[in-house]
Amino acid sequence: MTDVADPKLEEANVGRVGSTETVAQRVSYLRAGHSLKSWLLTTDHKRIGVLYTLSITFFFFIGAAAAALIRLDLLTPAGDLMTNEGYNRAFTVHGVVMVWFFLIPSIPNTFGNFLIPLMIGAKDLAFPKLNLLSWYIYMLAGLFTVFVLIAGGVDTGWTFYTPLSTMYANGNVILAASAVFIVGFSSILTGLNFIVTVHTLRCPGMTWGRLPLFVWSIYATSLILVLATPVLAITLVLISLERLFGLGIFNPAIGGDPLLFQHLFWFYSHPAVYIMVLPALGVVSELVAAGAHKPIFGYQFVAGSSIAIAALGFFVWGHHMFVSGQSLYASAAFSFLSIAVAIPSGVKVYNWTATLFKGHISLDPPFLFAMTFIGLFVFGGLTGLMLAMLAIDVHVHDTYFVIAHFHYIMVGGTISAFFGALHYWWPKIVGRMYSLAWGRVTAIFFFIGFNLTFFPQFLLGYLGMPRRYHVYPPEFQVLNVISTGGAAVLGVAYVMPLIYLIYSMRYGKPAPNDPWNATGLEWTTPSPPPKHNFGALPVVDRPPYDYEIEMRDEHV
Amino acid sequence: MNFIPLWPPGASAYSHQIDLLVIAFTVLVVALSAPVFILLLVFIVKYRRGKEADRRHAPDRNIPLELSWTIIPFVALLGFYIWSTDLFARLYHPPADAMQIDVVAKQWMWKFQHPEGQAEINELHVPSGQPVKLTMASQDVIHSLFIPALRIKQDVVPGRYTSSWFVADKTGTYRIACSQYCGSNHSEMTGSFVVMNPADYAKWLSLSSNEVNLAAEGAALFRSRGCSGCHDPGASVRAPSLAGIYGNPVPLQSGEIVIADDQYIRDSILLPQSKVVAGYQPIMPTFQNVLSEEDVMKLVAYVKSLKQAGVTQ
Numbered sequence: 001m002t003d004v005a006d007p008k009l010e011e012a013n014v015g016r017v018g019s020t021e022t023v024a025q026r027v028s029y030l031r032a033g034h035s036l037k038s039w040l041l042t043t044d045h046k047r048i049g050v051l052y053t054l055s056i057t058f059f060f061f062i063g064a065a066a067a068a069l070i071r072l073d074l075l076t077p078a079g080d081l082m083t084n085e086g087y088n089r090a091f092t093v094h095g096v097v098m099v100w101f102f103l104i105p106s107i108p109n110t111f112g113n114f115l116i117p118l119m120i121g122a123k124d125l126a127f128p129k130l131n132l133l134s135w136y137i138y139m140l141a142g143l144f145t146v147f148v149l150i151a152g153g154v155d156t157g158w159t160f161y162t163p164l165s166t167m168y169a170n171g172n173v174i175l176a177a178s179a180v181f182i183v184g185f186s187s188i189l190t191g192l193n194f195i196v197t198v199h200t201l202r203c204p205g206m207t208w209g210r211l212p213l214f215v216w217s218i219y220a221t222s223l224i225l226v227l228a229t230p231v232l233a234i235t236l237v238l239i240s241l242e243r244l245f246g247l248g249i250f251n252p253a254i255g256g257d258p259l260l261f262q263h264l265f266w267f268y269s270h271p272a273v274y275i276m277v278l279p280a281l282g283v284v285s286e287l288v289a290a291g292a293h294k295p296i297f298g299y300q301f302v303a304g305s306s307i308a309i310a311a312l313g314f315f316v317w318g319h320h321m322f323v324s325g326q327s328l329y330a331s332a333a334f335s336f337l338s339i340a341v342a343i344p345s346g347v348k349v350y351n352w353t354a355t356l357f358k359g360h361i362s363l364d365p366p367f368l369f370a371m372t373f374i375g376l377f378v379f380g381g382l383t384g385l386m387l388a389m390l391a392i393d394v395h396v397h398d399t400y401f402v403i404a405h406f407h408y409i410m411v412g413g414t415i416s417a418f419f420g421a422l423h424y425w426w427p428k429i430v431g432r433m434y435s436l437a438w439g440r441v442t443a444i445f446f447f448i449g450f451n452l453t454f455f456p457q458f459l460l461g462y463l464g465m466p467r468r469y470h471v472y473p474p475e476f477q478v479l480n481v482i483s484t485g486g487a488a489v490l491g492v493a494y495v496m497p498l499i500y501l502i503y504s505m506r507y508g509k510p511a512p513n514d515p516w517n518a519t520g521l522e523w524t525t526p527s528p529p530p531k532h533n534f535g536a537l538p539v540v541d542r543p544p545y546d547y548e549i550e551m552r553d554e555h556v
Numbered sequence: 557m558n559f560i561p562l563w564p565p566g567a568s569a570y571s572h573q574i575d576l577l578v579i580a581f582t583v584l585v586v587a588l589s590a591p592v593f594i595l596l597l598v599f600i601v602k603y604r605r606g607k608e609a610d611r612r613h614a615p616d617r618n619i620p621l622e623l624s625w626t627i628i629p630f631v632a633l634l635g636f637y638i639w640s641t642d643l644f645a646r647l648y649h650p651p652a653d654a655m656q657i658d659v660v661a662k663q664w665m666w667k668f669q670h671p672e673g674q675a676e677i678n679e680l681h682v683p684s685g686q687p688v689k690l691t692m693a694s695q696d697v698i699h700s701l702f703i704p705a706l707r708i709k710q711d712v713v714p715g716r717y718t719s720s721w722f723v724a725d726k727t728g729t730y731r732i733a734c735s736q737y738c739g740s741n742h743s744e745m746t747g748s749f750v751v752m753n754p755a756d757y758a759k760w761l762s763l764s765s766n767e768v769n770l771a772a773e774g775a776a777l778f779r780s781r782g783c784s785g786c787h788d789p790g791a792s793v794r795a796p797s798l799a800g801i802y803g804n805p806v807p808l809q810s811g812e813i814v815i816a817d818d819q820y821i822r823d824s825i826l827l828p829q830s831k832v833v834a835g836y837q838p839i840m841p842t843f844q845n846v847l848s849e850e851d852v853m854k855l856v857a858y859v860k861s862l863k864q865a866g867v868t869q
Contacts (some may be wrong), residue, residue, distance in 0.1 A: 054812020084740045158739050163714060164697040168663070168739055253844055255827065258698060259713065293605070295616040323700065324711045325718040328648045332641050339633050343626055346588070351626045353592050356599035358614035363600070371596065378592055382585040389636060390644035392578055395707040398700060398735040449760045462578075463564045464704025466735035469743040473731065548614075 026530035028431060043128035048135055049114030050429070055135075056110060058500075059101035059142055064494060066094035071453075071484040077477050079470045087470040088155035089171065095158025096176060100165060100183050101142050103414050104272060108225075108278035109138070109190055110419045112218045114429060115432060116194060117148050118522035118529060119212045121203025121538040126196040134189035141183035148175040159269075162250035162261040164240040177236040184229045184236075185276075191225030194218055205540035212520055212544055213289075213296060215284025216303040220310040224271045224278075228314070232268035235261065239500025259324055267315035274313040276410045277377075278306055280417030281348055284370045284377075287420050288352045288464035289517040291367030292359030295545040298351045305344035312341040322393045326357055331390055338388035349374060353413075366515065369420030372447045376416060379508050380408025383458065401461025404454045419446065419497065426501060427511030431528040434504035438496065454487025519546055567705035567726045567751055571645060574707040581636055586839040588629055602729040647708065650721035654689035657682070658770070658853040661692065661699035661712040663738060668852060672761055673769040678747035680732060682724055683757035691723040691818055700736035703749050711733055717818050724751040774858025777851055781843070795840065796833045799862045807834040820854045 029046045032038070039047060069090050073081040082090060113131065117124050125131050148154070154171040156164060157198050165173050183250075198211070198219050211219075239261070241247055248254035248329070250261050289296045296302055318326060318334030352374060361367070383405040386392050396402060426432075456479040465476050515521035521538055562802060566572050603609055657680070658669040668680045682688050692701060692712040701720070702709040705728075710720040732747035752760060776786050786795035796806075801816045809832045814820055825847065828840035847855070 079743075084743070088742075089742060155740070161698060161737070164737070164739060167696050168671045170740075251696075252713075253826075255830070256715075258715065292603070294614060297615065298617050298622050300617070301622050322644075323709050323711050324698075325716060326644055331644070335641060336637060339637055340630075342633070343630050344631055347622070347626055349592055351622070353595050353599070354615075354618075354621075356596060356603065358609070358611040359599065359603045360605040360611070361600055361603050362605045371600075374592070374596065378589045382589060385633065386578070386581055386585075389581065389640035391574055391640040394582065394644065394647065394709055395574055395704070397709060398702075398737075459562055463561055464702065464731060464733065466702060466733050466743070468737040475561050487598070 026526060026535065028526065028528040029531045030067070030177075030431070030528050041132070043124070043132050045113050045117050045125045045131060046127065046429075046529065046533075048131050048142075049110050049112075051135055052105065052109040052113060052138070055142065055326035056102055056106055059097055059245050060494075061210075062146065063094050063097035063102055064491070066090050066097065068487065068491065070094060071468070071487040074472070074480045075484050077472050077474045077480075079472075081471075082171050084470050085155060085170070088157075088456045088468070089149075089153035091468060092154045092157055092176075094543070096145065096154075096180065099158055099272070099413075100180050101138075101145065104187065105138060105183075105190075106220055106414055106418050107283060107421065108194070108221055108275075109135075110418075110428075111214075111283065111425065112190075112194060112221075112279065115214075115425065115522055116197060116215055116218060117201070117460050118428075118525060118533055119215050119520060120198065120201060120206050120538065121521050121534065122197065122201035123532045125193050126200055127193050129200075130189050131193055134186040134193070136471055137186040137189070138183055139188065141179045144182065145179040146178065148179060151175070159265060160236075160239055160261075161240065162242070162258045163252075165239055166250055169275075174240045177239050181233055183451050184233050187229045188189055188328060189226045191229075194222040195226065195353045198222075199302045201538060203538045206521075209300075210540055210544050211303070213285035213302055213306075214279075214282035217278045217285070217306045220306040221275050221278045223397035224275050224313065228268045228271040228275075231264060232272075235264040235268065259321070259326070260320055262324060263317065263519050266320045267314075270317040270320065271310075271313045273406070274309055276414050278309060280373065280413045281306065281309075281345075282419045283417040284352065284373050284423075285348070286520070287366045287424055288355050289545045289547070290424065291364065291370060292356045292361050293357055293517065293547045294359040295543070295547055296351065297354035297357075298347075299544065301347055302351050305347045308344040309341060311483055312337065312344070316341055319393070322390055323397050335388055335390050335393075339385065341379060342385050342388070346378075363440070365436055365443055366420045366424035366442055366516070368443035369416050369423060369446075372443055372450075373413060373416040373420060375447065376408050376412035376450060380405055380410075380413060384409060384531070397543045398467055399461035400457040400465045400467060403467050404457035404461060406473055407454045407457075412454070413541055414445065416443075416450075419443070422497065422501070424516065425522075426504070427515045428522060428525075428527045428529070430505050430508075430513050431526075432508030433511050433515060435500050438500040442493050442496045445489060445496065447488050449489030449491075449493050453483050453490050454486070456480070457485045458488075519544070564704045564732065565726075566707070567724050567728065567730055567749075568707075568722050569725060570646070570722060571642075571705060571707040573785070577636075577640060577643065581640075583630065585634065588632075600734045608744050643723065647710075647720055650689040650719070651687045654687035654721055655683075656691060656852075658857075659690050659692040659701060659712065660695060660849045660853070661701065661734070661745075662695035662849075663697065664734070666701070666732060666734075666743040666745070666747050667850065669770060670761070671770055671857075673684060673773065674761060674764050675850075676764075679731070679750065680747065681750045681752060681757060681760050683754040684724050684727055685754065687721060687723050689719060691717050691719050691853070693717055693822075693851050697738045698736050699734045699738050699745070702733045702735040703730065704733070704751065705730035711736055717822060724749075727753055727756075751843075770854055770857040771861035772858075774800050774854035774856070776860070777854055778858055781846070783855070785841070793839075794836065796836055798859050802860045802862065808832060809834050809836075809838075818856050821859050822852055825852055825855060 029044055073079050128175045152171055154173055154176045156169045238249055242249050248256045250258050285296055316338045318330055319338040322331050460479050465472055511527040513527055621780050647849050656671055660667040666678050669675050694712040694714045699712040706722045708720055710718050730749040732749045735746035786793040805813045806816050807813050825843050832838045
């Protein structure tokens with residue numbers, strides 16, 4: 001064990017008094033070059049993480065603007081704000097942008113990029129240039145998507161179901177499919193980079209059994225990215241060929257099968273749900289351990305459940321097709337597997353709860369976001385089980401019940417974890433503290449706004465309001481108005497961090513190395529970290545989340 | 557005054573069974589999640605940082621406990637799985653005496669065809685207490701017939717027949733919707749589902765009476781479209797006779813044997829080269845762009861009637 005590498009020692013030296021001297025000694029990654037070029041041609045994983053954070057925020061607000069239009073339009077049963085056509089295009093924008101340009105890349109590409117090398121004691125990712133390339137591909141695809149939307153839009157919904165998309169849809173289906181096809185390459189490259197990095201660049205002593213749970217979850221996510229994304233690419237190519245040349249792959253009039261598309265699409269898109277939620281699960285494990293100041297309960301189960309979710313996630317796509325006319329036996333098998341995949345998710349929730357037992361809990365913003373996540377995730381997960389039950393799914397399939405369910409899991413889950421991660425690692429990323437009080441207020445606004453928006457949609461779904469509905473029967477209006485009101489609260493929660501986090505960059509107090517008294521290699525570096533992360537190669541000689549030592553003498 | 561409706565009306569015994577399943581599952585959901593929410597709150601209050609509490613021997617693993625919270629929910633869920641799958645399987649097994657109504661979906665309307673020949677658009681009248689089987693076809697994109705009051709829904713897929721069935725038992729008028737996004741006017745592809753007592757239904761049928769029934773219309777098409785030229789027993793071109801084939805096995809040239817159901821007859825009309833009967837030449841032309849889905853359904857009804865009439869081969 002070397003002196004510099006001992007996390008506790010370094011923390012004792014600089015952590016609590018503030019890190020100004022250390023920062024002055026080693027130039028932080030933020031100060032290692034100020035020109036635009038030094039950012040646009042950087043291969044530093046931390047800078048690329050920052051670039052992703054900026055661009056993902058940009059696309060998030062485009063998707064959110066479309067959501068706001070949709071919710072405003074649904075204030076009245078007749079949908080007076082837009083035409084049918086306009087409404088269909090708005091929800092396609094919302095779906096395509098949010099799924100492919102926010103939810104899927106959100107946590108892996110921002111925090112995964114920034115944190116994985118720091119967490120495993122590496123100088124950078126395995127392929128820094130590839131990492132930069134994947135950001136350029138992401139931006140290219142994203143801007144192309146925005147162009148497609150300006151150039152007229154698409155009315156297929158983000159699922160591109162055939163034969164609607166291949167034979168009947170109006171709009172730029174091929175261009176939109178191309179944008180999604182391109183962004184897939186960014187996913188694959190990022191996934192590959194993470195897998196190779198975790199395999200080859202762990203510092204001495206960082207065994208698989210000591211890997212932070214966030215790294216475990218990103219690792220599991222990367223496996224899905226690499227294995228599933230090519231299937232999406234193939235599917236999108238087939239759609240474009242079919243639309244251009246009428247090959248008949250999905251056209252029953254010449255022997256094709258429209259359901260083939262659904263099989264191919266969901267073979268990617270169901271695992272994609274886990275691409276969105278697994279990184280969130282990893283973040284929350286970090287936040288819960290740090291918030292409770294305790295080792296995570298059942299580390300092996302939590303790490304193993306990430307891999308189990310990733311593996312099982314490939315065998316449940318048929319649960320999107322229970323009413324498509326697939327055979328009874330296929331449906332029964334997919335229903336069973338879908339129930340099975342819920343079990344490892346439940347395991348995590350119980351483990352987090354047990355982690356709090358006998359902890360030292362501080363209600364800092366990151367912890368509050370973690371609790372928000374657990375609330376939304378439990379609710380979203382259990383309603384997902386209702387959808388896995390065949391007889392229930394028949395009634396609620398393709399209704400607002402499904403919308404509510406997947407927003408709880410994918411959106412509530414991803415965004416609460418994303419916000420939690422942002423509030424937890426922000427001092428590390430920019431080297432400044434933000435207002436904790438405002439962070440707490442945001443977490444509460446988010447929780448209230450989210451539930452107000454989406455809980456009424458469970459009721460709307462059970463009452464029989466189908467999804468993608470522009471006009472609806474008048475008796476559903478009250479619930480829709482509540483939902484729109486909730487969305488306004490939610491919108492406030494989205495904008496608030498933008499204000500106080502940016503404010504903190506200039507006026508916040510300098511952050512110590514380890515503002516939360518957390519464990520983990522990333523907290524042993526200065527805030528913000530120097531260009532090459534660590535002064536000397538770190539060596540790990542203790543288990544992960546080793547909180548007991550420092551806490552033992554504080555409060556028993 | 558139903559200011560905020562919270563529960564949809566139910567119009568069949570099946571719909572009440574689904575409601576029961578949903579309520580029971582909600583109880584399970586609460587049972588599984590309540591410990592989490594209660595314990596989180598208790599721990600947050602009890603173990604706030606700086607607060608005096610007994611924190612000695614804090615566990616960081618407990619295999620029996622972890623196994624129990626993995627296995628117990630799984631077993632409980634398996635019980636619900638069996639319950640729910642059993643209910644679902646019933647949708648695949650309509651009773652033999654079910655009345656057959658054909659459904660054609662197209663952008664953006666529902667067309668229903670009663671066995672006696674009455675056709676209606678965006679309205680479906682059915683007698684209460686009588687099993688009704690819907691056979692559905694789509695003329696263009698995928699639609700989905702959704703009758704919330706029955707808690708059933710079935711995609712209507714171009715190129716194949718899908719089906720569902722029900723016994724409505726409560727008279728009244730309910731909503732029909734399309735739940736699969738099908739283009740511009742998706743949300744306006746709606747209709748009324750009217751459950752009448754059998755006497756009223758009989759009266760409704762006679763009021764909107766139709767001179768000929770579905771099979772008879774099919775018979776007319778059979779002649780006017782030239783099918784009889786080959787398929788009639790006395791025809792000069794050699795083609796398989798259709799009398800009595802419905803529901804029976806048909807040996808194919810490929811060596812396969814298929815059952816001549818609605819789907820097979822439909823495919824034979826629209827894709828005649830795909831499943832050629834053993835001993836015959838693949839010379840039949842396709843009727844792909846000649847016949848509408850309604851026409852095909854009429855022809856199927858006619859072929860069915862040949863069996864019912866007991867015509868000898």
